[in-house]
Amino acid sequence: xxxVNTLQIIVANMLIYxxxxxxxxxxxxxxxxxxxxxxxxxxxxxxxxxxxxxFNLTTAGMFxxxxxxxxxxxxxxxxxxxxxLHAVATVNLRADHIVSGTVLNLMAPALGVFLLQVFYQQGxxxxxxxxxxxxxxxxxxxxxxxxxxxxxxxxPGFLAIVVAILAWYVLFKTRFGLRLxxxxxxxxxxDTLGINVYAYRWAGVLLSGVLGGVGGAxxxxxxxxxxxxxxxxxxxxxxxxxxxxxxxxxxxxxLSSLLFGLFTSLAVVGGQIPGIKEIPSSFLQMAPxxxxxxxxxxxxxxxxxxxxxxxxxxxxx
Amino acid sequence: MNNKTRxxxxxxxxxxxxxxxxxxxxxxFGYNPIWGYEDLFISALGSARSIGETLQTMGPLILTAxxxxxxxxxxxxxxxxSGQALAGWxxxxxxxxxxxxxxxxLMIPLVVIIGMVFGAFMGFIPGIxxxxxxxxxxxxxxxxxxxxxxxxxxxxxxxxxKNILMDNTTDQTKLISANASFRTNWMSSLTDNSTLNIxxxxxIIALVIMAIIFTKTTLGFEIKxxxxxxxxxxxxxxxxKRTLILSMVVAGALAGLGGVVYGFGYMxxxxxxxxxxxxxxxxxxxxxxxxxxxxxxxxxxxxxxxLQTGAPGMTNDGIPPEIVKVVTAAIxxxxxxxxxxxxxxxxxxxxxxxxxxxxxxxxx
Numbered sequence: 001x002x003x004v005n006t007l008q009i010i011v012a013n014m015l016i017y018x019x020x021x022x023x024x025x026x027x028x029x030x031x032x033x034x035x036x037x038x039x040x041x042x043x044x045x046x047x048x049x050x051x052x053x054x055f056n057l058t059t060a061g062m063f064x065x066x067x068x069x070x071x072x073x074x075x076x077x078x079x080x081x082x083x084x085l086h087a088v089a090t091v092n093l094r095a096d097h098i099v100s101g102t103v104l105n106l107m108a109p110a111l112g113v114f115l116l117q118v119f120y121q122q123g124x125x126x127x128x129x130x131x132x133x134x135x136x137x138x139x140x141x142x143x144x145x146x147x148x149x150x151x152x153x154x155x156p157g158f159l160a161i162v163v164a165i166l167a168w169y170v171l172f173k174t175r176f177g178l179r180l181x182x183x184x185x186x187x188x189x190x191d192t193l194g195i196n197v198y199a200y201r202w203a204g205v206l207l208s209g210v211l212g213g214v215g216g217a218x219x220x221x222x223x224x225x226x227x228x229x230x231x232x233x234x235x236x237x238x239x240x241x242x243x244x245x246x247x248x249x250x251x252x253x254x255l256s257s258l259l260f261g262l263f264t265s266l267a268v269v270g271g272q273i274p275g276i277k278e279i280p281s282s283f284l285q286m287a288p289x290x291x292x293x294x295x296x297x298x299x300x301x302x303x304x305x306x307x308x309x310x311x312x313x314x315x316x317x
Numbered sequence: 318m319n320n321k322t323r324x325x326x327x328x329x330x331x332x333x334x335x336x337x338x339x340x341x342x343x344x345x346f347g348y349n350p351i352w353g354y355e356d357l358f359i360s361a362l363g364s365a366r367s368i369g370e371t372l373q374t375m376g377p378l379i380l381t382a383x384x385x386x387x388x389x390x391x392x393x394x395x396x397x398x399s400g401q402a403l404a405g406w407x408x409x410x411x412x413x414x415x416x417x418x419x420x421x422x423l424m425i426p427l428v429v430i431i432g433m434v435f436g437a438f439m440g441f442i443p444g445i446x447x448x449x450x451x452x453x454x455x456x457x458x459x460x461x462x463x464x465x466x467x468x469x470x471x472x473x474x475x476x477x478x479k480n481i482l483m484d485n486t487t488d489q490t491k492l493i494s495a496n497a498s499f500r501t502n503w504m505s506s507l508t509d510n511s512t513l514n515i516x517x518x519x520x521i522i523a524l525v526i527m528a529i530i531f532t533k534t535t536l537g538f539e540i541k542x543x544x545x546x547x548x549x550x551x552x553x554x555x556x557x558k559r560t561l562i563l564s565m566v567v568a569g570a571l572a573g574l575g576g577v578v579y580g581f582g583y584m585x586x587x588x589x590x591x592x593x594x595x596x597x598x599x600x601x602x603x604x605x606x607x608x609x610x611x612x613x614x615x616x617x618x619x620x621x622x623x624l625q626t627g628a629p630g631m632t633n634d635g636i637p638p639e640i641v642k643v644v645t646a647a648i649x650x651x652x653x654x655x656x657x658x659x660x661x662x663x664x665x666x667x668x669x670x671x672x673x674x675x676x677x678x679x680x681x
Contacts (some may be wrong), residue, residue: 039396039455085650098394098455099605103650106598111640117637118346125599225618233592234466237459245458282471289460297452 005152007179009269010262012133016223018261019219020045022160024239025210025246026167032248034172034204036090036183037097037310040104041212042236044079046233048216050112051078052117054226056127056220060169068221072156079213080206082295087205091198093310097232107238109229113145116227124228131156131222156218157284160183163211164254171250180204184306187313197313215239248305320502322408323662327655328606332620335648339640353636360630361623369504369511374622376582377402378612380464380575381600383527386609388454390531391564392544393447398572399597400465401439401461401666405432405573405589407469407579410587413497414481414490421496428497429577431517436573437566439465443563448558454565462593480607488589499582516578521615523571528611540564575600599625602649621645 024041031038038044052068052075060067077261086104089095095229113123136158138148173178182190183200190196238260245259246252267284270276340350361371381398390396409432413424439461446452474487483489499514507513531537539560542550547557579596580587605622609611624645628638651658 005387037455039459089650089654092652093348094656099649099653102601103653106602106649107643107646110639110646114342114639114643117639138668156565223584230591237463241460244423268384280471280475282467282474286464286467289463293446293452293457293460293464296456297446297450 003102004147006273009152010265010273010283012151012153013265013269014258014262014270016154016261017264018171018221018257019154019157019160020219020235021239021242021257021260022157022164022215022254023218024212024215024236024256025026025242026105026164026250027208027215028243029167029171029239029246029248029250030180030211031206031208031241032204032309033306034180034182034201035306035308035313036185036201036205037088037101037209038083038086038205039098039101039240040083040086041208041235041239042234043101043108044083044104044212045236045239046108046112046232047218048075048213049220049224049231050080050108050216050227050269051075051213052217053125053127053220054115055064056129057125060129064303065129065286067167068127071221072217075217076213077213078211079216082283083205083209083212084202087178090312091201093312095307097310098314112227113229117206124226126226128186129220130215130225154222161254165292166248167250175239176203181306183313184308185250187308187311191313197315201313202243210302211234211280212239222255223226238288241288243286244305245292245295263287324608326662327615327658328608328652329649330658331606331651331655334406334651335644337422337429337520338647339644341641343636343640348634348636351561352639353631354554356630356633357627357641358623359627360633361627364509365507366380366509366511367626369513371619371622371626372517373507373511373513373583374625375618375645376514376520377575377579377596378600378603378618378621379520379524380578381572381596382603382607382614382618383581383611384572384575385528385601385604386607386611386614387540387571389604390544391540391566391567392559393444393561394455395440395443395458395565395568395572396455396601397439397569397597398575399595400458400462401436402567402576402579402594402596403462403465405436405441405576406584406594407472407576407587408432408435409577410490410580411472411477413493413581415493417497419496420548424497426513428581429574432573432577433570434573434578436567436576437570439573439593440565440567441562442568444562444569447565448561456463460656462597465591466593466679468646473587483586487681488520490587492585493581499578500585500587506658512583514578514582516582516634519574520577523574524611524615531611536560536563571574572597572600597646602645605649605652 024045028038028041029064052071054076056067056071063070068216084098089100090097116123116125133152134155140146179195183195183197187197219226219235220231242256242260243253245256250306263284266276267281341355345349360367380474381402384398385395392454410429412431413428442461443454443457446457447454464570481490483491490621497514500512501515504513505511537554542555543557543560550557575596603614603617607617624641
């Protein structure tokens with residue numbers, strides 16, 4: 001097997017597996033920068049994957065090859081709707097963020113499989129219209145580099161990188177971003193300055209719903225091609241890890257997602273590569289979680305998450 | 318309304334709301350919720366055998382719920398019960414399969430201890446990281462669930478001896494010998510050959526021991542004190558760090574024991590897992606519903622065991638049994654937003670006992 005081909009497979013798979021993680025972890029960044037801890041990303045992804053699969057199956061005859069893309073948008077919408085459960089519980093009703101997030105994780109697969117049984121009388125369903133490989137126009141013609149990075153690759157992956165840059169801009173260079181961060185750092189102070197803390201926290205959670213929904217939907221539309229109870233099995237928690245590993249920064253979250261995607265890619269395709277195939281795939285699958293603990297313990301300490309992350313804000317009358 | 322009635326009323330109202338939501342969903346999709354719930358309870362409690370299955374399900378749930386409760390009392394979120402239980406299950410199973418000839422009286426205490434030790438180790442890691450470096454235990458326990466999940470796959474594929482695995486597969490082990498199993502003739506025959514086993518007795522013993530530790534011992538007092546205010550505890554001469562680590566070790570040991578009970582009572586072997594163990598997350602649900610108190614945990618575990626055991630019965634009415642998990646999640650949701658229930662409660666009382674409010678008004 002020649003080196004360029006091998007690298008092409010690794011890089012393309014890295015991007016494909018990272019894409020859902022990039023979207024979801026950026027969603028997590030928005031929620032937690034606004035002060036709402038979101039361990040429910042896994043559940044949001046599950047609902048995104050489920051709703052996109054249902055939309056895909058229902059409309060495949062109508063939209064043809066556009067179906068997966070519209071399905072992803074639908075996944076985003078339902079993801080936002082589902083995340084509003086977390087928002088109303090944590091922002092308005094003073095629920096504990098971890099408990100409420102866990103409710104999302106318990107609720108999503110149960111609801112997904114229940115509705116699947118109601119709609120299709122089966123516990124797993126496959127879609128026909130999927131997102132396939134993509135060659136980047138022009139760039140794919142560059143010798144060697146073009147072959148490795150820009151052929152047989154993932155269009156959503158490149159969109160995810162653009163979204164990460166955009167998210168960074170929104171969070172650090174716009175008025176909305178500044179206000180969102182302020183309600184996550186010091187809600188009292190923000191409130192005194194006339195910022196509507198509840199509204200901004202809602203916005204953060206809803207954004208995490210939209211992006212988590214997109215992440216789950218992309219996983220279903222481009223990777224698994226199906227929905228069952230095990231379609232989303234841990235990707236939401238890897239995204240949570242990527243968000244922490246990336247220090248609550250969209251660019252950091254994107255880079256950690258790419259790193260974690262590389263591990264998954266190596267675990268999946270590494271069997272053919274000398275040097276990688278000797279490492280048991282269990283260890284590659286474990287790596288993102290081990291790295292996150294080590295980094296969190298040794299390098300970051302405690303003063304890194306937004307200050308009021310996980311703290312309910314109760315407006316005084 | 319005093320605190321005690323409130324403590325009982327809030328979970329009861331949450332349960333009612335949860336069942337109502339389930340009923341609304343069933344109605345919305347054209348099912349009859351009354352038949353559904355009827356079949357749920359019949360298949361959970363309708364015969365000696367189903368009662369046995371329901372009681373069996375309680376064992377691991379009580380233990381993982383106690384695990385969550387111990388950590389919660391010291392102010393920590395232990396979400397790592399799945400991984401801790403998995404560690405307890407796989408380690409004790411490996412031992413029992415490797416030495417199948419150990420007599421029963423020795424075997425059972427040994428597997429219990431091994432499972433608890435490995436579970437405790439899984440709890441020790443987040444405990445010490447939290448105490449010494451301030452690392453969020455929520456994150457480390459979630460990460461450890463997955464690390465343990467993949468490590469257990471590695472163990473069964475690459476570390477287990479070939480002769481303890483089922484023929485032609487590396488995904489599950491052979492069944493344990495009769496002298497390692499937690500099932501006993503008298504418990505099985507009492508409940509028409511159900512899987513009821515001494516795991517339930519072990520769980521109840523653990524429940525009583527923890528109740529005594531919480532209320533009668535220095536350790537219990539220290540745990541409560543650190544949970545309420547770590548700084549004040551330090552001034553009072555309690556080492557908050559030591560208490561944090563110790564509670565996580567105890568929490569891990571309890572969840573590890575839950576894994577042992579699940580493995581030796583229900584499964585009878587080890588099967589490679591593709592997702593986190595359910596008993597972990599449902600243990601959290603049980604503890605939250607039971608308000609982290611031993612007696613509350615007992616009743617909450619009973620309710621969730623009824624739901625879990627009875628769920629398949631709903632297929633008699635063509636209702637997908639997953640609705641029960643939706644109900645479970647909804648109950649926890651209403652517990653989480655108990656603020657809204659608590660706001661409702663005094664108002665309801667105010668209308669009935671208007672005199673009391675009048676007095677208050679006069680004072681104000």
